[in-house]
Structure formats: C-alpha cells, structure tokens
Amino acid sequence: MSLSKQIDKDYIEAYKAKATVKVAVLRHLKTAIKNRMVEDKCQDLSDEIVLDLVAKQVKQRKDSFDQYTKAGRDDLARVEADELVALEVYLPKQLSDEELSAAIDKAIADVGAASMADMGKVMQAVLEAHKGQVDGKKASGLVRAKLS
Missing domain, CATH: 1.10.10.410 (Arc Repressor Mutant, subunit A)
Structure with a gap:
C-alpha cells in the first residue's frame, strides 16, 4: 500500500475513533499532498514525494515546538509535541x-x-x-x- 493511501486509511480510522489531534495532523498532511498533486498536475504522488511532505511537516512542528518552549507557552508546545508524535509514525526509522x-x-x-x-x-x-x-x-x- 502506498504511503498516500495509508495516510487516507489512517485518517478515516482516526476520524471514526474521534482522535482529534491525529485527525487534525492528517488533515493538514492530506491537504499538503493534494496541493502538491495539483501543483504537479498528477493523479498520484510517489512515496518519496509524500515522505518529503511528511518530513517538512515534522520540521515545522519541531520549529514551532522550540519557539513555543522558548516563549514559555507550554500549552502550545504540548500540542505541537502531540502532533509531532502523530506525524513521526510515517517517517522511516531515524539513524542513531x-x-x-x-x-x-x-x-x-x-x-x-x-x-x-x-x-x-x-x-x-x-x-x-x-x-x-x-x-x-x-x-x-x-x-x-x-x-x-
């Protein structure tokens, strides 16, 4: 199963389970995928491109987490950390x-x-x-x- 289809499947499961954080994260990711498909004028994206989009989302969350932590906004930093955990599932194992x-x-x-x-x-x-x-x-x- 392609990564894009797995994200769609996980989105539906999260929606049915009322997992609000995961639904929000996957909705943003699906939007980024759809925008890239429109930009590239194609019907489907390769796993490599989807992986790049996931990596960009992860980087955004990490940067936001750092900024919220420095600003003393632990409530917002906690939300970013939760979203980061939900996104990292789609990345390959990080190198030690x-x-x-x-x-x-x-x-x-x-x-x-x-x-x-x-x-x-x-x-x-x-x-x-x-x-x-x-x-x-x-x-x-x-x-x-x-x-x-």
Missing part, C-alpha cells in the same frame, strides 16, 4: 548517532571533502543517501565538527 557519524564519514570520503567549503556537498550526499532518516540540524553540526 553512531550510524549518522559513519554515514557522514563515508560521505566525506566519497566526496573527497577536505574543508568547510565542501560542507554542502557532504550534506547533500548524506541527506540523499538517507532520505527521511536524518535530522538536518544534527547532521549539519556533525559535518561542521568533522570538517573543521
């Missing part, structure tokens, strides 16, 4: 710190990176090789540390 470090070392060797000027090439290689499995901020920090 050791796996991420090994992937970065491999990318540095493959690209032949020697300085910070090559950071973009290394990041691109890591993110493409492990789509949806890497937190960009964490990877960026590790790449920066290894190249400097």
